[in-house]
Amino acid sequence: MTERPGYTPDHIVRAMSLPRRVGVLVAGLGGLAGSTTIGLLWATEPxxxxAGTxxxxxxxxxxxxxWACFAGWALIRRPLFAVDRVITGWLAATFSFLTTGGTVAxxxxxxxxxxxxxxxxxxxxxxxxxxxxLIRARAYRATLLARKRELEDHKP
Structure with a gap:
């Protein structure tokens, strides 16, 4: 027996929880379903x-x-170390700005x-x-990085 747990601090702070995995899966499937539906609608237009349409x-x-590519990447690649939250925030902010600009135009x-x-x-x-x-995701990631550094500094 060892006195150290089987999980490293890196593993513990980087793991994605089940609710987060389900949320990422739903976002990916939603993106895939939406893009497929629009693509089929476009392809079958008589x-x-x-040009605008x-x-x-x-x-x-x-x-x-x-969104579908992000979900595939996030679900396959582990550990993520809260990078998934930051990327999600950037995607949401970028698409919100673009959608607002287009809608207002x-x-x-x-x-x-x-x-x-x-x-x-x-x-x-x-x-x-x-x-x-996005702001909350960046703060959460910074907190995890600080905690990771703290845990690594106290290694025996």
Missing amino acids: GALP KLVFAAMILVGVT VAVNRTSTVGVLAAGGLGLILIVVSSTM
Whole structure:
């Protein structure tokens, strides 16, 4: 018998919990299902689509494939050391900014002031939530790194 546990500090702080794995799996499957649905819709469209619609479809497919690829990477690669949370935060913040910009641009061209305010307001909510997720993820990762350094400094 040894006096040291079988798990290193690195293993303990890097493991992904079951709820987090399920959440990542749901995000990946959602992204894959969304991009597949949009791709099939685009492929089976009987007539030519306008350039703007093609651009939006391509962007939505790219977002879905990005989430699916991230989920595959996060579920296969272990340990992650909270990098998955930081990447998720960056993806959410980036896609929130892009979605808000696109939605507001469409609203400016097609609706009234109320539509623009509604698109901008909803986009602002998305941006605040995703930015908060990113800030919390970076703080959590910094805490884990500090704890890891502390544990490594006290090794016998």
